[in-house]
Amino acid sequence: MSRDASRAKSGDQMQNPLIKHSIAIVRICLGAVFLYAGMLKIVDTTAFAGSIAAYRLFPYFFNYLVAAVLPWLEVICGVVLVTGWRTRPAAFMILLLNLFFTAALLSALIRGLEIDCGCFKPGAADPPLMAIGRDLVFMAMAGLVIWQDWRRSAA
Amino acid sequence: MTTRQSMMRLAIEMAIMVALAAVIGVSWNYRLLVNAWTGKGAEAPKAAAGISAPIPLPLGLMQVKELYDRKEATFIDSRDRVAYGSGHIKGAISLPLMDTATAIPEFGNRVPKNATLVVYCSGYACEDSIEVGRQLLAIGYTTVYYFDGGFPAWRDAGYPIARRP
Numbered sequence: 001m002s003r004d005a006s007r008a009k010s011g012d013q014m015q016n017p018l019i020k021h022s023i024a025i026v027r028i029c030l031g032a033v034f035l036y037a038g039m040l041k042i043v044d045t046t047a048f049a050g051s052i053a054a055y056r057l058f059p060y061f062f063n064y065l066v067a068a069v070l071p072w073l074e075v076i077c078g079v080v081l082v083t084g085w086r087t088r089p090a091a092f093m094i095l096l097l098n099l100f101f102t103a104a105l106l107s108a109l110i111r112g113l114e115i116d117c118g119c120f121k122p123g124a125a126d127p128p129l130m131a132i133g134r135d136l137v138f139m140a141m142a143g144l145v146i147w148q149d150w151r152r153s154a155a
Numbered sequence: 156m157t158t159r160q161s162m163m164r165l166a167i168e169m170a171i172m173v174a175l176a177a178v179i180g181v182s183w184n185y186r187l188l189v190n191a192w193t194g195k196g197a198e199a200p201k202a203a204a205g206i207s208a209p210i211p212l213p214l215g216l217m218q219v220k221e222l223y224d225r226k227e228a229t230f231i232d233s234r235d236r237v238a239y240g241s242g243h244i245k246g247a248i249s250l251p252l253m254d255t256a257t258a259i260p261e262f263g264n265r266v267p268k269n270a271t272l273v274v275y276c277s278g279y280a281c282e283d284s285i286e287v288g289r290q291l292l293a294i295g296y297t298t299v300y301y302f303d304g305g306f307p308a309w310r311d312a313g314y315p316i317a318r319r320p
Contacts, residue, residue, distance in 0.1 A: 042183070044307070045187055046278055046307065047278070047307050047308070047311060050278050050303075050304060050308060060191070061188075061191050064187060064188055064191040065181075065188065067184075068180040068181055068183065068184035068187070069176050069177050069180035069181065070176075070180075071180070072175075072176040072177075072179045072183070073173060073180075075176075076175060077172065088165060089165055089168035089169045089172060092169060093172055093173075096169075114215055114217060121311070122307070122308070122311045
């Protein structure tokens with residue numbers, strides 16, 4: 001074993017294996033959640049378009065375009081996170097998406113719209129505050145995955 | 156890799172993911188998107204006509220369910236008979252847009268004019284319920300709502316449905 005390799009190895013070992021594996025579990029869970037959320041929406045694009053339309057953020061056609069593309073983006077991010085291949089862009093994407101979801105939910109809350117969030121199953125009446133809380137947890141999870149990825153590439 | 160390079164790489168990888176999602180998503184839903192796109196063209200003149208004629212008021216799922224539970228409203232399914240047959244809100248009357256010429260006067264004879272009506276079709280992509288609602292307003296009904304989530308939202312919420320009349 002060359003000196004460089006052994007140094008890199010010891011750098012990797014500096015992190016407690018418990019933490020390392022916990023973060024891997026977080027990454028896989030986050031990926032699975034997005035995979036699941038995306039697939040539920042792909043099954044019924046029209047219903048998801050309805051959920052988006054209820055936010056009254058986009059013009060008519062745009063609701064359908066977002067409903068067609070967003071679930072696939074979620075599925076791609078989910079697959080990438082679960083497999084662990086190219087973790088960083090997927091985790092950033094999920095961070096970005098959740099920022100956007102949170103903003104949309106907040107705006108619906110402020111405007112007093114009584115809508116279902118369209119997060120998972122269409123027609124599920126999740127209270128918006130719970131959905132926002134859930135998005136914040138997802139963002140924290142994505143942040144953890146990004147931090148780990150950055151740490152490892154810096155080591 | 157420098158920070159700048161890795162940032163660039165991150166941006167490119169994210170862009171590829173979005174592009175891939177766009178390609179799959181658009182081709183997967185090609186027909187729906189085309190319908191939505193062409194439907195937009197047809198929507199504009201209807202909306203303009205609505206300024207003079209009275210139009211039905213939209214109701215959300217929760218309000219519609221409340222009316223349903225209190226049995227205060229007559230539900231009207233404005234989709235075609237096949238769609239009605241394969242599943243409709245339990246107790247709804249079939250009144251397809253294409254049959255309104257004969258069905259609306261008949262309905263008018265059966266149901267008192269002070270009844271509360273809720274018209275629905277197949278959800279947000281569908282304008283039939285608004286059109287049927289407008290025609291009902293035109294023959295003298297005063298309380299006409301349309302349920303903008305339509306049958307899909309009702310079904311997905313797990314509320315009572317029926318097949319065949």
